[in-house]
Structures are given as C-alpha cells and as structure tokens.
Amino acid sequence: MKKHGPVYMWCYTVAVAVVFGxxxxxxxxxxxxxxxxxxxxxxxxxxxxxxxxxLRDDATSGEVLARFxxxxxxxxxxxxxxxxxxxxxxxxxxxxxxxxxxxxxxxxIGYAFRVGGVGFWGPIEGVLALEPDLATVRGIxxxxxxxxxxxxxxxxxxWFRDAFKGxxxxxxxxxxxxxxxxRGKEPKAPNEVDAITGATETTNSVRAFLARxxxxxxxxxxxxxxxxx
Amino acid sequence: xSEHARNAEPPVMPLALRIKASPSYRTFKAQFWDDNPLFRQxxxxxxxxxxxxxxxxxxxxxxxxTLVTACSSCLYAxxxxxxxxxxxxxxxMLIIASLVIVVHLFLxxxxxxxxxxxxxxxxxxxxxxxxxxxxxxxxxxNGPWLSFVDGFAAGCGYSLVLLLVSLPREILGxxxxxxxxxxxxxxPRWNIMVMAPAGFFGLAVVIWVCxxxxxxxxxxxxxxxxx
Numbered sequence: 001m002k003k004h005g006p007v008y009m010w011c012y013t014v015a016v017a018v019v020f021g022x023x024x025x026x027x028x029x030x031x032x033x034x035x036x037x038x039x040x041x042x043x044x045x046x047x048x049x050x051x052x053x054x055l056r057d058d059a060t061s062g063e064v065l066a067r068f069x070x071x072x073x074x075x076x077x078x079x080x081x082x083x084x085x086x087x088x089x090x091x092x093x094x095x096x097x098x099x100x101x102x103x104x105x106x107x108x109i110g111y112a113f114r115v116g117g118v119g120f121w122g123p124i125e126g127v128l129a130l131e132p133d134l135a136t137v138r139g140i141x142x143x144x145x146x147x148x149x150x151x152x153x154x155x156x157x158x159w160f161r162d163a164f165k166g167x168x169x170x171x172x173x174x175x176x177x178x179x180x181x182x183r184g185k186e187p188k189a190p191n192e193v194d195a196i197t198g199a200t201e202t203t204n205s206v207r208a209f210l211a212r213x214x215x216x217x218x219x220x221x222x223x224x225x226x227x228x229x
Numbered sequence: 230x231s232e233h234a235r236n237a238e239p240p241v242m243p244l245a246l247r248i249k250a251s252p253s254y255r256t257f258k259a260q261f262w263d264d265n266p267l268f269r270q271x272x273x274x275x276x277x278x279x280x281x282x283x284x285x286x287x288x289x290x291x292x293x294x295t296l297v298t299a300c301s302s303c304l305y306a307x308x309x310x311x312x313x314x315x316x317x318x319x320x321x322m323l324i325i326a327s328l329v330i331v332v333h334l335f336l337x338x339x340x341x342x343x344x345x346x347x348x349x350x351x352x353x354x355x356x357x358x359x360x361x362x363x364x365x366x367x368x369x370x371n372g373p374w375l376s377f378v379d380g381f382a383a384g385c386g387y388s389l390v391l392l393l394v395s396l397p398r399e400i401l402g403x404x405x406x407x408x409x410x411x412x413x414x415x416x417p418r419w420n421i422m423v424m425a426p427a428g429f430f431g432l433a434v435v436i437w438v439c440x441x442x443x444x445x446x447x448x449x450x451x452x453x454x455x456x
Contacts, residue, residue, distance in 0.1 A: 009313045016308075016320055020327040027331050031338035038341035061341070 037061050042143060044068040050129035050139040051091035051110050070094070077224045079216075086220045088113050091129070110138040111227060113217050117209025120201040122146030124155070128210065130169070134218065134227045140164045152202030163193040169214055176218065177211030253378050260382035262443075266359045267390040268436040273359040276350045277387070278428035281395035284407050286347045289340065291391055293351055295384025297328045298360050302368040302380035304328075309369055321364045322355075329354045359383060390439070394431035398422045 041061030048055055048068060055064065071094050076085040093106025112129035126142035140161050147153045154160055168190035170176055180195035180203050181188075195203045221227055248254050266272045273294070280290045301324045305312075312320050333351050336344035344351070354360060363383045368376035399405060402422030404412045421427050 004313055004315075009316055012311065012313060013316050013319060016323060020323055024327055024330055027334050031334045034338035035334070035341075038337065042341070042345075 037065065041065055044072075046141040046143040047072065047089050047112050047127050047129075048091075050112050050127040050141040051089070052129070052139050053091070053094070067094075075226075077220050077226070079220060086113065086217065088217075088220075088226055089127075089129075108132050111221075112138075113213070115140075115210055115213040116144075117205060117212070119145055119147050119205045120152050120199070121148065124202075124205065124209070126155075128164075128213070132227055134221055135169055137164045137167050137169065147199070147202050151196065152199040154196045154199065155202060155206060160194070160196060167191055167193055169218075176215050178207060180207055252375060256375055256378045257382040257385075260363075260379055261386040261389070265386040265390065265439065266362070266383050267387055267432070268439040270359075270362070271436075272362055273357045273387055274432065276353060276357060277391050277394065277432060278425060279350050280347050281391055281428050281431065282398050282402060282423050283346075284392070284395050284399050286343060287391050287395040289336070289343050290347055290350060291384070291388035293329075293332045293336070294354055294357065294359070294387055295381060297325065297332060297354055298363055298384045298387075299377050299380035301325045301328055301360060302364050303373045303377035305364050306368040306371060306373040306376035317369065318365070321361060325360050325364070326355050359387060390432070390435050393435045394428065398427055398431060402427070 038061050041064040045055060045059075045064050048064070048071070051072065053067070053071065055067070059067075071092055073090045073092070075088050075090060077088065079086050089112040090108055091110045091112065092108055095106045110129045110131055111134065112127050114125065115128045116123060116125040118124070123144065124142060124147070125144040126140060128140050129138040130136065131138050142156045145153060145155060147155065164178070167178065171179065171189050171191045177191065179189055179192045181192050183194040183197060185194075242250070260266070264270060267274070267277060276290060276294070280286045301321070304324050305321055308320070309317075329352065332354070333344070333348065336348070336351060360380075363380050364376075367379045371379070396406070399407075399422075400411050401419040404410065404414070404416060404418055419427075
C-alpha cells in the first residue's frame with residue numbers, strides 16, 4: 001500500500017481514530033462513577049446546607065453522600081400529567097454519628113426543593129428549605145450561577161443566604177414571595193430580605209423565580225399532603 | 230604524532246559544559262526562555278488571562294498544558310513517519326483532543342472543585358496554539374525524546390509566566406496564597422486584581438520585564454569581552 005495513496009490515508013486515519021476512541025472510552029469508564037459521585041455530592045452538600053446541617057468545607061464526596069443518605073430522604077410527587085415530578089428532600093434530625101450507615105432518624109426538621117430560573121447572565125439553580133410549618137424559610141443555597149463576580153454572584157455568599165433564614169413566605173396580605181430591601185435596613189415585613197447593591201437584575205430575577213417556584217411547591221404540598229405527616 | 234601524544238586520553242569536558250552542549254538542554258532552554266511561548270511568541274494568552282487569579286488553579290492549568298504539550302509532541306513524533314502529510318493535522322488534533330479529554334476526566338474525578346472552576350479553560354487547551362504549534366513545528370521533524378523535551382519545556386515556559394502573573398493577583402486580590410492568608414486582614418483587597426483586566430496588565434508587565442532581561446543579556450553578549 002502506497003503511503004501517500006488514498007487507501008493508506010483512509011485506513012491510517014480510521015485506525016488512529018479507533019485506537020484513540022478506545023483509549024478514551026477506557027478512561028471514561030475508569031472515571032465515570034467517581035465523577036457522578038462528585039456531581040451528586042455538590043448537589044447534596046447544597047441541599048444539606050439549605051436544610052441547616054453543618055458540613056466541613058473539606059468533607060469528601062463519600063462523607064457527604066453517607067451523611068446525606070443517613071439524614072435526608074428524597075420523595076417524588078407527580079405534578080401535571082407528563083410533566084416532571086416534584087422532588088422534595090425531607091431532612092431529619094441526625095441521631096447517629098455521621099458515616100455509621102443506617103443511623104436512626106429523628107423528627108423532620110425541614111423540606112427542601114429545587115428553585116431556579118434565568119439570571120442576568122445565565123441560569124441560576126439552587127435549593128430552598130422550609131421549616132416543617134411550610135411557612136418559614138429554613139435556608140437557601142445556590143449551586144449554579146453565572147452572575148457577575150462581586151455583584152450578582154454574591155447570591156452565593158453567607159450574608160445573602162443568611163438573610164433568608166427565618167423569613168416568611170408570604171407578606172401581610174398573604175402574597176407569596178420575598179421583598180428585597182436595601183442591605184442593613186430594619187425589615188418592615190415578615191418576608192423582607194437584604195438585596196445585593198448594584199445587582200438589580202439578579203435580585204429581580206431571584207425574586208421572580210422564587211415566587212414562582214414557591215407557589216408551585218405549595219400547590220403540590222396541598223395536593224400531596226406534604227408537611228402533614 | 231609522538232608516542233606520548235598518541236597515548237594521551239582526550240580532555241574530559243566538565244559535566245556542566247556537557248549538559249549545556251547536549252541537544253536536550255538546548256531544546257529545553259530554547260522553549261523555556263529564548264523563545265518562550267508567552268513572552269516571545271504570545272501564544273496561549275486566553276487561558277493565561279482566565280485562570281491566573283488563583284495560584285492553585287494556575288498550577289493545575291500549567292500542569293495540564295505541560296502534560297498535554299509534552300505527551301502530544303512525543304506521541305506524534307512516534308508515529309510521524311507513518312503519518313501521511315495530508316492527514317497530519319487531523320492526526321495531531323486527534324492526539325491533542327484525546328489527551329485534553331483524559332486530563333478533563335481525571336480532574337473531574339480527582340480534583341472536582343478545581344475542575345468546576347477551570348473546566349471550561351481546560352477544554353480550551355485543544356485550541357491553544359501553543360500545543361498544536363509545538364507538535365507541528367518540532368515533533369514533525371524530530372524524534373520522540375527531543376519532542377517530549379520540547380513540549381515539556383514549552384509547558385514549563387508557559388507555567389513560568391502564568392505563575393508570575395498569578396502570584397500578585399491572588400495576594401493583592403484575595404489576600405491569600407494558595408488559599409492560605411498571606412496579608413493582614415486589615416489590608417484592603419484590590420478587587421481589580423481578581424478581574425480579567427488585571428490579567429492583561431500583569432501579563433504585559435511580565436512580558437516587558439522578561440523581554441528587558443533578554444535584551445540586556447543579548448547586549449552584554451554582544452559587547453567586546455562579554456560572555
């Protein structure tokens with residue numbers, strides 16, 4: 001076969017592609033489970049953070065998964081026919097030492113569900129946790145955003161997340177959602193939280209999708225009796 | 230020739246001179262300093278600007294680029310004689326892309342937090358002119374060992390510049406070094422150092438200083454009696 005002939009060229013290129021394709025498949029098989037566990041751990045860490053569990057920053061994905069499985073139960077509830085199911089994470093008091101495996105579970109401390117929408121630069125995804133009364137915020141956490149560092153990206157800082165803790169889901173008139181006010185001002189309504197200075201678009205977006213997501217959750221909670229067990 | 234002269238052993242060259250005269254050393258020095266990919270050839274600038282606000286991320290990126298450049302040059306040099314000239318770029322890209330994907334997968338598995346932060350830029354190593362440049366310019370004409378040294382040196386030269394840019398950015402911008410506190414809590418942070426413009430300024434300063442040093446060395450060599 002001539003080296004510069006078309007047959008050689010085709011055979012050679014196909015052979016090289018097959019060899020590297022197999023090598024990549026092998027490495028993918030080798031790492032897939034670990035990558036999946038890491039991705040799951042990131043999400044579980046945020047769910048646990050929103051539910052108020054204290055996690056070490058350097059906790060490994062294995063530790064996070066073990067503790068999550070021991071303390072949190074995921075439940076799926078059907079919504080509109082053909083639509084995606086609503087996943088609610090039910091957090092319970094930790095009564096065993098983390099990592100012991102099947103630790104006994106205490107009473108329910110809160111319910112968490114996914115929240116998300118379009119931010120200023122891209123999608124924002126997070127988790128909102130409510131107290132068992134389903135009227136008070138237990139915590140909030142964001143695990144994905146593309147907002148401006150130093151401005152909109154502040155949604156993932158402790159001060160912004162902490163501002164939600166203990167606030168009510170409804171204002172005095174009963175409307176669902178949060179009111180954002182200038183940071184540091186004394187709240188006048190039970191559903192007021194501090195806004196991020198200079199990130200009006202991000203704040204508006206968070207306000208809008210949280211109201212939407214909470215409304216949908218509360219409706220599903222009424223239908224399926226979440227929080228009444 | 231006298232009997233004495235015939236029996237005399239050839240003079241032994243000192244080790245340092247032997248190393249300096251070796252092709253591996255000359256290849257390494259050329260890519261690491263003389264023709265440094267960043268401050269001489271201005272290649273691979275995008276990632277240099279994007280990942281240099283944290284030293285830890287910079288180190289991971291440098292390791293990834295060095296590994297990909299060295300291994301892709303070596304691998305291509307191994308098969309260069311069998312590769313038809315018309316498909317060489319396709320094969321080169323195939324090798325580079327495969328290595329980048331391997332690095333990406335390993336980062337995702339074993340350094341997930343870093344992978345989340347710089348993953349997009351690791352993927353972009355495929356399009357880094359530095360990597361393809363070394364394979365096409367050097368590995369197509371040289372053996373596997375020298376090609377490996379050349380790619381490794383290009384990666385080290387790239388890393389040298391990235392580290393010089395990232396050290397002041399993290400210290401002044403975050404007040405830390407590799408995540409550990411480096412300046413007093415009371416010192417105000419320079420937010421601009423965390424943002425992309427500081428990467429441009431930092432890279433420009435490093436290019437200016439390194440080119441200045443090179444010009445000074447050349448002038449000193451050109452002077453009568455200069456080394």
